[in-house]
Amino acid sequence: MIVRFGYVAMSVHVKNASTSQTMTVAQFSKIPDREAAIRKLERIAESNLHNTLRLLYHNKAHDIHFYRFSSRLVPLIHHEEYTKDWDYITPIKDKLGELGEYVKAENMRVGFHPDHYTLLNSPRKAVLHNSIIVLQYHYDLLKNMGINPTHRCVIHVGGSYTHKNKAIERFKDQFPTIPEHLQKMIILENDDKVFTASDVLSICESLNIPMVFDIHHHRCNHDGEGLEELCPRIVKTWSESPLPIKMHVSSAKSEKVFRSHADSIKTEDIVPFLFIAKHYTDQLDVMIEAKWKDEALFRLMKNVKSVNGIRVIDEGTIEI
DNA sequence: CGCTGTCAAGACGAA
DNA sequence: TTCGTCTTGACAGCG
Numbered sequence: 001m002i003v004r005f006g007y008v009a010m011s012v013h014v015k016n017a018s019t020s021q022t023m024t025v026a027q028f029s030k031i032p033d034r035e036a037a038i039r040k041l042e043r044i045a046e047s048n049l050h051n052t053l054r055l056l057y058h059n060k061a062h063d064i065h066f067y068r069f070s071s072r073l074v075p076l077i078h079h080e081e082y083t084k085d086w087d088y089i090t091p092i093k094d095k096l097g098e099l100g101e102y103v104k105a106e107n108m109r110v111g112f113h114p115d116h117y118t119l120l121n122s123p124r125k126a127v128l129h130n131s132i133i134v135l136q137y138h139y140d141l142l143k144n145m146g147i148n149p150t151h152r153c154v155i156h157v158g159g160s161y162t163h164k165n166k167a168i169e170r171f172k173d174q175f176p177t178i179p180e181h182l183q184k185m186i187i188l189e190n191d192d193k194v195f196t197a198s199d200v201l202s203i204c205e206s207l208n209i210p211m212v213f214d215i216h217h218h219r220c221n222h223d224g225e226g227l228e229e230l231c232p233r234i235v236k237t238w239s240e241s242p243l244p245i246k247m248h249v250s251s252a253k254s255e256k257v258f259r260s261h262a263d264s265i266k267t268e269d270i271v272p273f274l275f276i277a278k279h280y281t282d283q284l285d286v287m288i289e290a291k292w293k294d295e296a297l298f299r300l301m302k303n304v305k306s307v308n309g310i311r312v313i314d315e316g317t318i319e320i
Numbered sequence: 321c322g323c324t325g326t327c328a329a330g331a332c333g334a335a
Numbered sequence: 336t337t338c339g340t341c342t343t344g345a346c347a348g349c350g
Contacts, residue, residue: 010344020344024327027346072344078329116342117329127330159331260342326347335338 001277001320002313004109005301006066006287011294014058017051022075028082041083042091045074049095056102063314064297066109066285069141077137078117078130089144100145109243109285111152112138120178121158121171128174135182142185149185151241154212157188157195157203168199175207187212189248192220192259197230199223204237211237214248215272216289220259227272231280245281249273250289261289264296267303274309277320 009019021044031037052069059067074088089096103110118131135153142149161167175183188204189212190197197211197218204211213234238245251269253260265288273286290296297316304310304318311319 018345022328022345024346026327070344115329117331119330122330124330130329161331322350324347324349327343327345329342332340333338334340335336 001282001284003273003277003284003286003318003320004066005297005316005318006064006068006109006285007294007297008068008113008287008289009070009293011055011058012292013294014051014054017054019048019052019055019070020072021048022072025076025079025082028076038086041075041086042088045088045092046095048073048075049092049099053095053099053102056099056106056108058294059108059316060106062294062298062316064294064316065107066287066316068287069110069112071112071114071138073141074137078134080130080133089140093144096141096144097146100147103145103147110147111154111246112142113154114138116156118155119158120155120174121161121167123161123170128178132178132182135178135185139182139185148242149181151185151187151210151243153185154187154189154246156191157200160194164194164199168195168203171203172206175209187246189214190217190221192217194221196221196223196225197234198225201230201233201237205233208240209237210241210243210245212246212248214250215269216248216250216252216261219252227275228279231276235280244283244285246285246287247273247276248287248289261291263291265290265300267300267307270300270304270307274307274320 011017023041023044028037076083114134118134119127120131122128138153139149142152157171159167187210188200190200197213200211211234235245249265249269251262251266252258253262288297301315305312309320313319
């Protein structure tokens, strides 16, 4: 099995390359001329995209073929009252095209993870409405990069709202009501507090959504399911996807703060992938979620060299 | 310049 | 019903 590792949104090596610069609501409101304020948002967006391209060059130089874009490339997009009539695409269209061309030319896998306020199972209409706006924004970015949006956005199921089973049913009821092109873009991840891998699988199987298995969340929150029963089902949810199976890996910060992400990935935490490789799939993309970002990836690659059964192919790829 | 506090989002549990 | 906490990277403001 070929495994490509990826990292999230920013590099600890490439300096002054934030892809998540923003403007506070207060700052925006202080600028008396709305047009001027909007121009400032556009300059920030352009800077975020420019830095994203710099990171892609960095990734190319280090054989990293998998990357998650920042979800804050365009600032204040969640604030409908400020940005409702703002055509945020036109000013950055060229830059988006340039990014997409590079991604395609270098055969990179890219995707998004809209933040955890994107909630498709909320009973509040306004929350669902905002979530759709945020998803549409991600869709617009991908479209204008010339990248097929199918299965590019990972989100969580949402809140439990006291009754987890009802919350699952509400997800199943509301998901088909959002625009179809946004449905196709979504993949679903198990979380560390409420919805276990089994919960997410039941949703994914009923709505035909690929499941992103997060190994660390599974350790935090599970129903005692073993990998041998989960994996065949997880793999099956990807059978109609144009993209390889995706999983997440991270290490616990400490025994006490177990849920939080550590700086880097402990070598022992990729052991489950040895099992997965043996039994279930031939291609896998694993997103590293660690504070040290690309440095965590580099260190993991250094450490796995000595693990039995793992062969290093390049700086971002192994064969198990 | 560097440090500390604040900002945003929505859910959720304590008071 | 209100308020503090969670989470994250970046902004804002202090000395």
